[in-house]
Amino acid sequence: MDTAAVGASRLVESLTGVSSDFQFKVLLSALVVLAVMVVRRLVLGVVFQRVDQPRVRYRWGKLSGYVATLVALLLIINIWIEGIPSLGTFIGLLTAGLAIALKDLVANVAGWLFIMWRRPFDLGDRIQIAGHSGDVVDLRIFQFTLLEIGNWVDADQSTGRIIHVPNLKVFSEPTANYTAQFAFLWHEVPVLLTFESDWRKAKSILEEIVNEAVGDVPQQAERAMRDASRTLLIFYQKFTPIVYTTVKDSGVLLTVRYLCNPRHRRGTTQALWEGILEAFARHPDIDLAYPTQRLYVNPLEGKPDARAPLPWLAGEDAMSVPRGDGEGR
Secondary structure (H helix, E strand, C coil), X not given: CHHXXXXXXXXXXXXXXCCHHHHHHHHHHHHHHHHHHHHHHHHHHHHHHHCCCHHHHHHHHHHHHHHHHHHHXXXXXXXXXXXXXXXXXXXXXXXXXXXXXXXXXXXXXXXXXXHHHHCXXXXXXXXXXXXXXXXXXXXXXXXEEEEEECCCCCCCCEEEEEEXXXXXXXXXXXXXXXXXCCCCEEEEEXXXXXXXXXXXXXXXXXXXXXXXXXXXXXXXXXXXXXXXXXXXXXXXXXXXXXXXXXXXXXXXXXXXXXXECHHHHHHHHHHHHHHHHHHHHCCCCCCECCCCCCCCCHHHHCCHHHXXXXXXXXXXXXXXXXXXXXXCC
């Protein structure tokens, strides 16, 4: 068997000019790659038989791929570079060259290590970075992937686009995480009423509607805040909804403020507005304001003590017009 292998090696060398030592290293490198792939497949097969969660399977697949690639590279380099000292020198020179020539790629790898270590966000988190918002659906060595939300779509709904963001952005751009640690957002719904409306009654109605709509969210948020306050200096004293009153140019503004799940903003807004429209329709003394023009007659509509006198009640002098003495025209 060995004689046949030696004969085949000599035949290849005579035909191609490739030395037998080079042939051996190529064959050994191929066997290393094949062996690493087989071991990875066997490990994943065992894991997938015992684990059903997609997220855990995803992590095992990613991690095993990185480990297999690193092990294969080290073994192959050791095959082609004789001796451990030479291997260390080679890796040092290679690292220095890569750091200079491929600084962005190196920064992306550093960003990936930072993401894996510090966990500014994780798979499934909703984040905003570099002007893009979305749900994190993939984490790789050089980039992470977002399923975009917002943009031309209202209320943080999905656009359907996939956005790939370089990992180095975590060092140069602020990252906003919608869901990590405290997975609730304060959301506001403005309701503008006419000045003639009974705003006190409307405010009471809004408080009833929003308290019914949020359900047990305040209790959930309070528990989440207690957990988050163990690692971050953040706290809220009130978690219940509130309605604020403000006067605008065109009416009385009642702003409904409440906590909600980041992915339920549009649904809660819809539920609130449907309840508001149905409730206000039953009260003729409450009207929503909208852009319009009107003629305001102060003597008739102003407050009694602030009204201007009516011209026809102001006396003869108020209505009179200078007529002259009758001699000149």
